[in-house]
Amino acid sequence: MKYEAGLLARRAAQSYPDRIALTYEDSDITFREVNATANRFGSGLARLGLGKGDRVAVLSWNRPEVVYTWLGCEKFGLVRVGMHTHNPLQHHIDLLRHVGAAALVFDTAFKDDVSEIRTQLPDSTVFIGLGDECPSWAIPFARSLISGSPEDPRIDVDEDDPCFMQLTSGTTGMSKPWVKSYRSWLAVINQNAIHLDTFDDQPAIDKHDVNLHFHPLQWATGFQTFYPYFIRGARTVLLSDADFDADVVLDTLLKEQVTGSFAPGPLLSPILDAIERRADVNLSIKRLVVFFATPELLTRTTRLIGAVWAHAFGSTEQGAAATRLLPSDVTPDCPRRLDSVGRPASFNFEVAVVDSDGQQLPSNHVGEIVVRSAMSIGYYWGFPEATEAAFLKNNWFRSGDVGQLDEDGFLYYGDRAVDTIEIGDDVIYPHVVEASLLAHESVSNCGVVRVEQGGRATVVAAVCLKDGVDTDSRIRETLQTLSASALPGLSVGVEILFVETLPTVLGGAKVQRNVLRETIEAQR
Structure with a gap:
């Protein structure tokens, strides 16, 4: 079955042309403007030689250009690859090579990293900078729009064509690109x-x-x-x-x-x-x-x-x-x-x-x-x-x-499943223990992992306390009681380890348990 790529964005602009679609800092942008800019961007990439199915990677903090790029790629059958800003430099390089990115759209806040990345990619790769101080080797976003057209392309795609790639969060290893079709x-x-x-x-x-x-x-x-x-x-x-x-x-x-x-x-x-x-x-x-x-x-x-x-x-x-x-x-x-x-x-x-x-x-x-x-x-x-x-x-x-x-x-x-802890006959789900600790009003965040030391396995809860809370014996005892309540009938106990920070991804949304475990083991 065929489908008009970017149909929803076109219809939103048609239905609400002069309503405010985006607000960013002190700027308001209408639906008409969002749609036209997305069209300019997509057609601008086409003028640069990119075609249907080419991968366009995007590395940026939240800003309007991310929306224009998102919709522009969707409208022109280009496959957007949303990159995680928390990933290390080598992961970025490996991902871009793996998907064969034809272009990298990047926030100039990452220009130093991208400067290193570009030496590892083909000379034909197109680099487009978002924001101030765009390096000379990249095309400023505004310039990429000049050769584009504001008109809707109305391109038909097959419903099984790739629309974009979404990366897994990377909490258990390198992020893998999952392909979403239009359907x-x-x-x-x-x-x-x-x-x-x-x-x-x-x-x-x-x-x-x-x-x-x-x-x-x-x-x-x-x-x-x-x-x-x-x-x-x-x-x-x-x-x-x-x-x-x-x-x-x-x-x-x-x-x-x-x-x-x-x-x-x-x-x-x-x-x-x-x-x-x-x-x-x-x-x-x-x-x-x-x-x-x-x-x-x-x-x-x-x-x-x-x-x-x-x-x-x-x-x-x-x-x-x-x-x-x-x-x-x-x-x-x-x-x-x-x-x-x-x-x-x-x-x-x-x-x-x-x-x-x-x-x-x-x-x-x-x-x-x-x-x-x-x-x-x-x-x-x-x-x-x-x-x-x-x-x-x-x-x-x-x-x-x-x-x-x-x-x-x-x-x-x-x-x-990969984070499930088995010690002897005991099975521990870290999430359950973490939830019991997060119930305490003084706990900001925590991560529970299995730690190996001297041939012996233990369960360790790394706990970040909220600002102003002291790490005294009373709160340690309270947290140990809470963690024990999450493991009824099990012989294993939980060691409470107070830490200043936790390794996280996605702005603190998820704890990287594998990194946490390696860090604790290296310090023992």
Whole structure:
């Protein structure tokens, strides 16, 4: 089946030409301007010799040019590769070589790294700089637009053509590029639209909504929430993700009267701290998508912001909230549901839990979480073995996570399968221990890993405390008690290790447990 590439962006501009589409710093940009600039960029790349299927990598903090590049590539059949700003230099080089990038669009904040990168790439690679002080060897973004046309290209693509590549987060190793086809991308947008339109006691998204992106736009916040708001004529507010500051985020929520946003749990907690430091904070939030939350964090969110959240679960390869828990799901007769990540976020999304042979397990049995929908269509670019291993028969996608479903279909997340700790007969899910520690008001973040020392394995919880909290014996004992409560009936204990920082990715959203483990072992 054929499909007009970039149809949704064209229709949004057609429907809401003079409404404000983007707000960034002190600038407002209309839907007409966003669409025209995206067209200029895509056609400008075509004038530079790039064609359908060529890979265009993007390394940037949040800024309007990322949106223009995103939409411009989509409209012209170019395959955007969203790069993670947290990845080390060598990973960038390896990725760009691996996908055969024809162009690299980069924020000039990364110009020193890109200067090194360019020596490792073919001479034909096109470099386009975003921002001030563009180096002489790159084309300034504004200049790349000059030869382009503002007219819509209306290019037909096959629904199975690659639309873009999304990188895995890299918490367990080098990020792998997952290819999204136009068909699977439309399924993602549809899933997210249904999800965001069906929050508790809230109307569907409309042109009066305001969506804030303070987390990397090329990761989950953009993947999950950009299009559902954009195609309804809502305003998108971009905040640079170069440095996370909870007070700046809160100021933006208030100033722009934001009604929707995405927040990883580790970043939501300091935003709630900022709210508590102020008096009479009156937010306009109607829909807050939260990942990696604890029951205590959700309860606190309800108290300080309202019952406007959805606690979601998903994966890079899905691109949407696979399951979500709403406040109304937690009833007096089922309080345990607050520990879950809910049920499928739309009617046509399937979730199951299977054993090591791929057979579906009955309720309340722990196994691997698998999912099935059109969103799962895709493959790892250049990694056929990894792609084959990612699917079971009958198109079930293996998330790599473990958990269980209850009799009502609510999913309880255990952890990443590769992070599961086995010591003797004991099985420990780090996520469960971390959640117990994060319930303490003094804990900012933590990571739980298996550490080998002298031929003996132990479980270590590396804990970051909030500013101003002393690491005395009382808090250590309290945290040890909390961690023990997460491991009922097990013989293994948890060592509490206070640290100043944790190795994280995606602006602090995820702890790199493999790096944490190596760091602790190297220091012993």
